[in-house]
Amino acid sequence: MLFDKPFSDVTFDDIQKLSDEQIEESMILDYKQQLNDYSIIKQVTAFSNTKGGYLVYGVMETGKGGHPQSINGIDGDLNKERLEQIILGNIVPRVSVQIKKIPIPDTDRVILLVHIPEGQSKPYYNNQDKRYYKRYNFSATPMDENEVEWLYQSRFFGTSKLERYIDEAIYFSQNKLPHELQLHGIEGHVVITPLKIDGQMFEPSPKFGHELMELHSDKVEDCTSYLSYSIRPSKFGIKWDDEDPLRNASNKVEIHRNGLVHSMKICGSFFKENSVKRFDDELLACNLLQTIRFTSTFYSKINYIGNVKIMVKIFNCVNSILTNGENEYTEQIKCDSEEVLVERQWDSWKLEEDSLLIAKYIMDEISNYYGLWSSRLFHEEEGIIKYGV
Structure with missing residues (x-):
């Protein structure tokens, strides 16, 4: 990490430190004195196609590959949201970037700091000038056909x-x-994973697991039930579960060494007395929200930033009806699919902030399988999404 702190906490003192310590441009760092739309699209494409990195606008360097010579900033009226849309609208596939305006003390000017994680869906295409770029020799350089094909x-x-x-x-x-055995219950699986799963992101240990539990508990109210099971090592990393040897299944939460998070909860049952299979959408939605927020805590702890895939898969739901735990819906529409799979992609650093929005999108789509336009569990009040019946 260039800055030994969360991106949102970077201040002007950190930028000044780059100058004081004469930190030179590198594969992951580029200083720019001025900002223009064409330049930032080109630079973001190059960083995404290479190892990621930081663009610092408002700094004049001593020369190509040099260190900061002066910090003059750029116009403080810059519209950050417009800039984000320019980047999103001109690079294919969609890139993940963090942008922050850092005020320069006692002036009306700012430093624009842009963090571009290494892309997980390379190659990225600059749709404005119809080229692929890479980061090479302190600049954005066009890629050749062999590099693009690879x-x-x-x-x-x-x-x-x-x-x-x-x-x-x-x-x-x-x-x-x-x-x-499948008739014992409807299983709801929530999986959140980086698009790339090569390598190891953390070392499994009791210490790591307990520290993660404490961090999650501090950030989310009433989350004790999410990680209330016993903690133990697994062949993939660390898991919290209540293993049921009769079914070879359990309610569990598991983090894998490669950054994947998996949570499985029983969210429905089959009742032999009236041959009714009931799916409790509230149990699934709660697990989904908790997993999104837990994953955000996990990624913060291991300093992972990038695009992630969110998957919700429900097994054994054919011929089931929705229930809120007590009463079924009056429509009594049965699901006609043996399995339901819903997927989304999101920026890892927005998981916690957007958890309600993500959960609503997914639960709305699941509700469609039961003949409902949207989930009963989410509603909007003055443009704010809220959870609860």
């Missing part, structure tokens, strides 16, 4: 590898359960 092959391989990993590590055992 990145496309890597993207395809990475997507296939992620899908295969999830199937084998999470869903394989469920698909192999005998039918009579």
Whole structure:
């Protein structure tokens, strides 16, 4: 990390420190005296296609590859939201960037700091000038055909590898359960994962697990039930579960060494006396919200920033009806799918802030399987999404 603190906490003192310590431009750092729309699209594309990094606008360097010579800033009236839309609208596929305006003390000018994580869906295409760029020799340089082709092959391989990993590590055992065991309950799986799963992001240990539990408890009210199970090592990393040996299944939360988070909860049951299968959407929505917020805490602890995939998969829901835990809906519309899968992609640093929005999108789509336009669990008041019946 260039700055040893969260991006949102970076101040002018941190920028001044770059000058005082004569930190030179590098593969992950570029100083720019002025800002223009064309330049930032080109630079963001190059950083995304390489190792990611930081753009610091409002700083004049001593020369190409040099250190800050003066910090004059740029116009403080800059519209940050407009700039974000310019970036999002001109780079394909969609990139993930963090942008912050840092006021220069005793002036009306600002430093514009842009953090570009390494892209997980390379190559990224500058749709404005129809080129692919990479970061090379302190500048954005056009890529050749061989480099572009290699990145496309890597993207395809990475997507296939992620899908295969999830199937084998999470869903394989469920698909192999005998039918009579599947009738014990409807399983709701929530998976949040980086798009790339190569490498190890943390070292599993009791200390790490307990520190993560404490951080999550401090940030979210009434979250004790989410991690109330026993903590233990697993072949993937760390898990909290209430293992049921009779079903080879459990309510559990698990973090994998590669950054994947998986939570599974029983969110419905089959009642033999009246042959009714009931799906409790409130249990699933609660688990989804908790998992999103827990994952945000986890990623903050391991300093991961990037695009993530959010998946909710429900097993054994065919012929089930929605229930709120006590009473069924009057429509009594049954789900006609054996499995339900809903996916979204999001920026990791926006997970906690957007948790209600993400959960609403996903639960609305799940509700469609039961003949409802939207989930009963979310509503808007003056443009603010709220959760609760």
